[in-house]
Amino acid sequence: MASFTRKSAWNNSGTFKNQDLLWYAKGVGKMQSRALNDQKSWWFFAAIHGQEISLSQFPGWGHLPSPPQVPTTPLPTLTVRRLYWDQCQHQSWYFPPWHRGYLIALEAQIRAAVVSLGGPKTWALPYWNYFGPANQYEIPPAFTKTKLPDGTPNPLFVKARYGPKSDGNIYVEIPPASEKNMNNTVYTGSNVVTKFPGFGGPKTGFSHGGGTNGNLESNPHNLVHVDVGGNGPNNTYGLMSDPGLAGLDPIFYLHHCNIDRMWAAWNAKGNPNPTEQNWLKGPAAVGGRKFAMPMPDGSSWIYTPADVKSLSQLNYTYESLTVAAQVIQPADKMAQRLVKLGAAPAAATAAAAAGGTMDAGDNAELVGANEGPVQLKGSGARATVKLDTKVKKKVTSSLAAASTASLPDRTYLQLENVRGNIDANKLDVSVNQQHVGTVALFGLRRASLKDAAHGGEGLTFVMDITDIIDNLFVDNALDANSLDVRIVPSNPVADEAKITIGRVSVYRQGQ
Amino acid sequence: MTISPQERARIYIPILLISAIAWMMLLVNPGSIMTLAHCPVTDSGASAASFRMLLAMNPVSSLMAGWAVMLFAMMSPTLLAPIGHVVERSFKRRRARSVILFVIGYAVIWMAAGSVLLAAKLLLSLVAPQTYLPVVVVGLIAFVWQCSPIKQRCLNRGHNHRELAAFGIAADLDALRFGINHGAWCVGSCWALMLFPMLLSEGHFAAMAAVTFLMISERLEPPGPLSWRLSLRGKLMRIVVAQTRIRLHGLR
Numbered sequence: 001m002a003s004f005t006r007k008s009a010w011n012n013s014g015t016f017k018n019q020d021l022l023w024y025a026k027g028v029g030k031m032q033s034r035a036l037n038d039q040k041s042w043w044f045f046a047a048i049h050g051q052e053i054s055l056s057q058f059p060g061w062g063h064l065p066s067p068p069q070v071p072t073t074p075l076p077t078l079t080v081r082r083l084y085w086d087q088c089q090h091q092s093w094y095f096p097p098w099h100r101g102y103l104i105a106l107e108a109q110i111r112a113a114v115v116s117l118g119g120p121k122t123w124a125l126p127y128w129n130y131f132g133p134a135n136q137y138e139i140p141p142a143f144t145k146t147k148l149p150d151g152t153p154n155p156l157f158v159k160a161r162y163g164p165k166s167d168g169n170i171y172v173e174i175p176p177a178s179e180k181n182m183n184n185t186v187y188t189g190s191n192v193v194t195k196f197p198g199f200g201g202p203k204t205g206f207s208h209g210g211g212t213n214g215n216l217e218s219n220p221h222n223l224v225h226v227d228v229g230g231n232g233p234n235n236t237y238g239l240m241s242d243p244g245l246a247g248l249d250p251i252f253y254l255h256h257c258n259i260d261r262m263w264a265a266w267n268a269k270g271n272p273n274p275t276e277q278n279w280l281k282g283p284a285a286v287g288g289r290k291f292a293m294p295m296p297d298g299s300s301w302i303y304t305p306a307d308v309k310s311l312s313q314l315n316y317t318y319e320s321l322t323v324a325a326q327v328i329q330p331a332d333k334m335a336q337r338l339v340k341l342g343a344a345p346a347a348a349t350a351a352a353a354a355g356g357t358m359d360a361g362d363n364a365e366l367v368g369a370n371e372g373p374v375q376l377k378g379s380g381a382r383a384t385v386k387l388d389t390k391v392k393k394k395v396t397s398s399l400a401a402a403s404t405a406s407l408p409d410r411t412y413l414q415l416e417n418v419r420g421n422i423d424a425n426k427l428d429v430s431v432n433q434q435h436v437g438t439v440a441l442f443g444l445r446r447a448s449l450k451d452a453a454h455g456g457e458g459l460t461f462v463m464d465i466t467d468i469i470d471n472l473f474v475d476n477a478l479d480a481n482s483l484d485v486r487i488v489p490s491n492p493v494a495d496e497a498k499i500t501i502g503r504v505s506v507y508r509q510g511q
Numbered sequence: 512m513t514i515s516p517q518e519r520a521r522i523y524i525p526i527l528l529i530s531a532i533a534w535m536m537l538l539v540n541p542g543s544i545m546t547l548a549h550c551p552v553t554d555s556g557a558s559a560a561s562f563r564m565l566l567a568m569n570p571v572s573s574l575m576a577g578w579a580v581m582l583f584a585m586m587s588p589t590l591l592a593p594i595g596h597v598v599e600r601s602f603k604r605r606r607a608r609s610v611i612l613f614v615i616g617y618a619v620i621w622m623a624a625g626s627v628l629l630a631a632k633l634l635l636s637l638v639a640p641q642t643y644l645p646v647v648v649v650g651l652i653a654f655v656w657q658c659s660p661i662k663q664r665c666l667n668r669g670h671n672h673r674e675l676a677a678f679g680i681a682a683d684l685d686a687l688r689f690g691i692n693h694g695a696w697c698v699g700s701c702w703a704l705m706l707f708p709m710l711l712s713e714g715h716f717a718a719m720a721a722v723t724f725l726m727i728s729e730r731l732e733p734p735g736p737l738s739w740r741l742s743l744r745g746k747l748m749r750i751v752v753a754q755t756r757i758r759l760h761g762l763r
Contacts, residue, residue: 196512206733277757285757287731287749364512366602369677386678388602414512416600417674451663455670455734462512502674503600507512 002317004107006261009126009254014140016149020126021142021156023119027110028250029155030117032068037076039084039294042068044076045106046247048293049088050208050446058236059245059445065159065232070248083292083300088243090443091459092207093188093200093279095217096263097305098291099256104314105293105301106253112296124316127257130172130224131179131324139170139228143251156250162230162238162424166491170228176426176438177223181215182266183328187274188214189359192334192352195464196364196412196509199266203278206288209243210447210454212462213439216266221259222440223426228255231424235496241424243443264311265321273309280306334407340470341402351407360410360511367391367411368483369505376420376427376499380488383504385413387481395508399473407511411469412462413485415439417502419448419458425497426490429463431483432472436463438490441499458502465506514599522598522610526587533584537716561637569633578625582618585705585723586697589730590617593693596672597686609675609686616690617697624698628706635710646710653703657744660737665699667734668692701726724748 012018016025034041036053047053053061053072062072075081089098107125114123130137143156163170184199185191194215201214213222228251229241239249246252267273278285282304293301311317331352338348368387375381395409402408413429413436423444429436439461450456472478485504493499594610601609635645656662673692675685704726708718728747 202513208733277761281753281757284749285753287746287753288733361515362513363515363518364599365514366600366677371678371681372676373674388677390604391602412512450671451667451734451737453733453735455667457670457672503677505600505677509512 002312003315004122004124005317005319006124006127006257007319008132009128009140009142010132010136011126014136014142016142016145018126018140018142019120020123021140022149023114023117023123024110024126024250025142025148025154025156026117026119027113027123029152030113031109032155035074036071037074037080039076039080039298040109040112040296043071043248044084044294045109046245047081047085048102049247049252050086050244052242052244059242061245061248064239064245064248065236067153067157067159068155068248084294086208086453087289087291088209088247089207090209090217090243091201091211091213091447092204093198093202093214093274094204094207094283094305095201095214096260097282097308100260100263100308100314101291101293101301101303103253103256103260104308104316105295108296109294125257126254127261127318128251128254129258129261129320130177130220131174137172137174139251140254144170158239158249158251160232160236160238160245161228161240161249161251162232164227164230164490166231166424170230172220172224172227176428177220177227179220179262179323181219182262182269182323184215184266185271185330186359187272188279189361190410190509191330191359192337192410193328193330196360196462199271200263200273204283205286206283208453209443210457210459212460216259216262218439218461219437220262221255222442223438224255225442226424226426226440229424231422231491235422235494237422237424241422241442243423243446261318261321262323264318265323267310268321273305280304280309282306337408337466337470338402340474341399341408342474343402360509364412364507364509365391365394367395367506367508369503370485372503373417374487374501374504376487376489376493376497376501378489378492380486381501383485383487383501385483385485385504385506387483387506389481391508392478392481395469396473396478398508398510399470399478408470409508409510410464410466412507412509413465414463414503414505414507415461415487415501416505417458418444418461418499419456419502420444420497420499421448422494422497422499424491425493425499427461428488428490430486430488431465431468433484433486434468434471436465436468439463444499512599519595519598522594522606523591526591526594529583530585530587533580533587536580537584537719558637562633565633565637574629575622575625578629579618579622581705581709581719582621582625585719585726586617586621588723588727589697590614590693592730593669593672593689597675597689600675600677601682601686602677605682609682612683612686613690613693616687616692617694618690620691620694620698624702628702628709631706632709641712646707649703649707649710653707656703658739658741660739662700663735663737663740665696666729666732667737668696669700669730670734700729 016022031042036043052059061070089095111123145154148154164173184194186194186198187200188198190196199215225240229238231237239245284290291303295301334352335348368385370383370385398409423441426440447454447459597609597613598606676682704722708715729744731746
């Protein structure tokens with residue numbers, strides 16, 4: 001029996017009748033009363049994720065709407081900052097384990113505060129399951145009240161939280177947010193039910209943002225961030241919309257608790273975590289920073305993914321590991337695909353069973369690309385992706401040969417070197433008028449800074465267009481020399497956002 | 512999207528082989544291309560006559576050949592990441608061509624920088640012949656440069672792997688331009704480190720090896736904010752130690 005059970009924030013209607021939320025509010029209040037340089041303070045913990053303390057204008061921490069009133073002094077020593085601050089792992093296979101350790105450390109600090117205030121010793125962080133029944137896609141009401149039941153200010157209330165329509169109505173848009181990635185079966189890699197680069201993310205070293213999102217990070221994680229944060233007045237945005245501000249918003253930790261729950265549920269379905277030493281031992285195995293968290297007793301907890309790879313070893317459990325995602329067997333999915341491409345059902349089943357579940361490995365090849373950078377204006381952008389005749393022939397040959405035991409290519413659309421100044425937006429992407437998917441720009445601004453952790457390369461989005469290409473092939477419409485790609489933002493793009501897409505390309509991936 | 516390890520190896524192994532061959536040449540030093548010849552006239556101080564004599568004893572072609580060998584030996588391993596980017600973003604049949612164009616762009620910038628650094632070396636050998644003063648001064652400049660925000664800016668820009676056109680002349684020009692840009696930031700980052708071993712009268716092979724280790728290591732560090740900072744840039748050493756431990760542990 002685990003010592004700590006994380007329960008739904010929507011218990012007792014998500015109000016302060018839910019004791020987990022009431023004590024969370026009190027614990028947050030106590031942490032917020034501490035100074036920035038206090039390792040037990042709310043502000044210090046937010047900076048562990050990422051911080052913008054030194055900026056002289058928004059999104060600098062000294063220029064955010066209050067509440068909360070965010071301090072920018074006194075700073076901890078440089079040594080302390082280098083050990084703890086700006087650690088969050090994104091666009092990386094370390095995304096799930098780093099955030100799990102972060103939650104455990106924050107939870108320990110809150111619990112210590114709760115106990116000191118007379119609360120339960122077994123208090124655990126609640127999770128916000130936006131995929132729950134009824135109206136649970138909405139933020140729990142306790143986060144929208146300005147006062148606690150005793151009439152004191154509610155530490156869970158944040159002014160800079162604007163919602164997907166930027167009207168102060170805070171909820172998660174479902175779809176595009178979904179549990180579909182729970183059907184993935186590969187942590188890092190790809191197969192017929194797992195889009196590249198896999199459920200948990202691509203192999204990286206210490207990765208404080210920039211690059212390609214893992215599937216869990218892309219959806220629902222990033223979409224929820226920008227939905228909750230949204231856009232504010234005068235080109236500002238909500239705290240949750242930007243990794244350098246997100247840890248200041250108390251809802252952040254309930255969102256990540258749900259992401260952590262989804263990882264635990266994914267494991268509970270029998271899907272394994274990586275076994276490579278470079279994952280188990282963390283970025284220190286490849287010369288990078290160690291994961292470090294300050295604990296309530298003043299110690300520093302240095303941890304690796306191996307230390308947090310299962311909840312049971314941490315003495316934690318969740319009230320429910322249920323996810324509503326429809327179960328798709330990889331072999332069935334591959335068999336369906338092969339039949340669609342013309343294979344006999346029996347051959348398809350055999351071929352699927354032989355190779356449908358395996359990781360396809362890294363073997364991508366460029367098929368085509370547009371001419372050059374595309375600027376995203378208010379109404380969106382359009383790009384013509386010209387296909388190389390010879391490489392396209394490889395794709396069509398592969399699809400045609402799918403009637404034998406040979407597995408067909410998968411195809412991906414890649415939005416490369418996406419850069420800009422404002423993260424609070426989502427892009428709807430379609431190819432030849434067929435919807436491909438929606439990506440959120442969470443992390444865009446920081447990944448675009450030339451003198452920050454990613455050197456200004458921006459973000460790269462990889463989207464699976466295998467079904468669309470298969471359909472074009474089946475309809476004898478893959479003769480075209482180009483694809484029409486349309487990118488439509490969910491919110492109007494301000495000129496100041498300066499969002500550009502370096503290149504739009506198509507890749508094939510042999511099986 | 513990423514290419515297969517086998518395809519990556521097909522590109523990386525030749526690059527590392529070129530580096531290894533160049534290191535062998537540095538070790539053998541054929542035709543004394545890596546060392547500056549002196550005589551009493553050139554050691555007598557700065558004058559037009561002594562400069563002419565120095566050039567006669569050390570032809571520009573020989574100096575530039577030595578510089579090119581040094582460049583390929585020391586810099587090739589630092590180019591694996593940008594070349595990997597060129598390979599991944601190019602059509603398969605264009606990969607070799609794009610890589611060559613990238614290397615040409617990169618090498619042109621470094622050869623131009625090399626001519627300046629070699630001129631500086633000649634000048635210093637005339638102004639302060641047979642003394643350690645130039646080594647000490649350049650060593651100090653290199654140290655200050657290493658700690659400076661300008662150095663960090665150059666390193667950061669070296670991590671910015673830009674978008675590349677896929678088709679036709681635009682793809683060729685982009686690969687060339689990427690090489691030139693990368694070369695320029697690389698010169699900004701490493702000029703002082705490259706000059707330092709050139710001024711040593713003894714032990715410059717060991718110094719070049721140490722500088723190469725440092726340059727590879729600092730490229731492996733992630734980009735960061737601009738500030739004055741004393742950093743050992745020891746990432747390569749940390750990787751070697753961590754991976755050795757992992758493998759030794761696996762053997763137990």
